[in-house]
Amino acid sequence: MKKLFLPIGALALYSSAVAQQQSDRPNVLLIYADDIGYGDLSCNGTSAVRTPNVEKLASEGIRFTNAHCAAATSTPSRYAMLTGEYAWRRKGTGIAAGNAAMIITPERYTMADMFKEAGYQTGVVGKWHLGLGNETGKQDWNGVVKPNPADIGFDYSYIMAATADRTPCIFMENGRGVGLDPDDPVYVSYTENFPGEPTGKDNPELLRMHPSHGHDQSIVNGISRIGYMKGGKSALWRDEDIADSITTHAIRFIENSKKTGEPFFLYLATNDIHVPRVPHERFAGKSGLGPRGDALLSFDWTVGQVMETLKKLNLDDNTIVILSSDNGAVIDDGYKDQAVELLGNHKATGVYRGGKYSSYEGGTRVPCVIRWKGKIPAGVSDNLVSQIDWFASFASMCGVNLPEGSAPDSENHLDSWLKADVKGRSWAVEQNLHNNLSITDGVWKYIPAANGPAVNKQTNTELGNNPKADQLYNLLSDPGEHSNVAEENKELVQKMRDELIRIVESGLHIQPGYFISK
Structure with a gap:
């Protein structure tokens, strides 16, 4: 594995004093994929689908092999990333319905608030899935729905209220439905037709x-x-055009930011490759793996388009680009799109067990690339890193002192992003569909005995739940978590159980429902 060594002089580029200077503050582009697993991108070596734009990005930056989202499902993962707080500490942070109230309330200090305080223009484009409005089911979708992303630090938003498989199937721009006809209002219900x-x-x-x-x-x-x-017929999206619409608005935000001369933070949350997978006609049938593989081509195209925009606007050298995913891969997630039948030798989670919804590594070990051209040497890192640390690390780079109580679980690991010989996180806590927690130090993975089904029969995903036995795996010798060595390593099991309990009990807000037996 190639190790990265950053010269001492280069580290000065990351000091708070330099970062606060207007001319030197880098733009930050966060490309957050949906349901793309560790093995789905060809830069990680197990994909049957070529993703050349991501490959190029990875070749110019650091490709992390031990990067984790905070949860194996969408809403809690996004919540943790934007707030710096593990979602299991808060009630109501599970997978959000399309008419859910906004889960991150306006009084919360978010990553977007931090960038805004540092003088950045802030935007979110794409999948939201964190709720809108004050009260679930009470939104007036034909007016301005508040609160919305503007109330938690985003100057601009062009979002899907939830996901493509949930109503309402319209885009929301700055809190208002795009293209709605007053004579044909839209109505949404999650209780009756x-x-x-x-x-x-x-x-x-x-x-x-x-x-x-x-x-x-x-x-x-x-x-x-x-x-x-x-209703709302004039505003309904066409599934084939979702990626194009998201990409177009992301590019427009970058172009508008360029005109102002201020740095930008853009949270670009793609719909690809979430179900229903209906990629544009120019990608349909091109991957050989059906719509799921074609959606990977669509995602790669989006990456190429925004990277070309940065280059065209002369922003390429001074933009930090992060690419990752909200959780691990799932093959059949609710539609008959031949994803299972056409999977072939494609390994969506790489060598890792489980997938979306799971406590196993396939649930939270995700692709991750960080690139700052000319500032971060290209290479590969096996540091244990977590998306929950992006908040505190960027705050350090921007010279922002976080308010007391904000981002309680986020740690500043900026150095471990930049040098492969600098240790990353000591521990990362992970959350599965059933709110059961596990913990890893990057080498060992401990999954406490916990209630819940062993398999999600709908998606055919092993969930890691076992009410009768603790699980312990050595991820270096057994990355697929096939050999449970808990019985032979009782002292290590106890150490990791104690550490997990310490982390859980260190929070001020502990959500009942997670399971850690004492």
């Missing part, structure tokens, strides 16, 4: 893509979703 509206369950003849489980409620563009809606 609207009279006369067809559903996937009752009207399968209207579908062009059929659900494999769930996803059988309101039909939009021939695809049934989770949740009900009616």
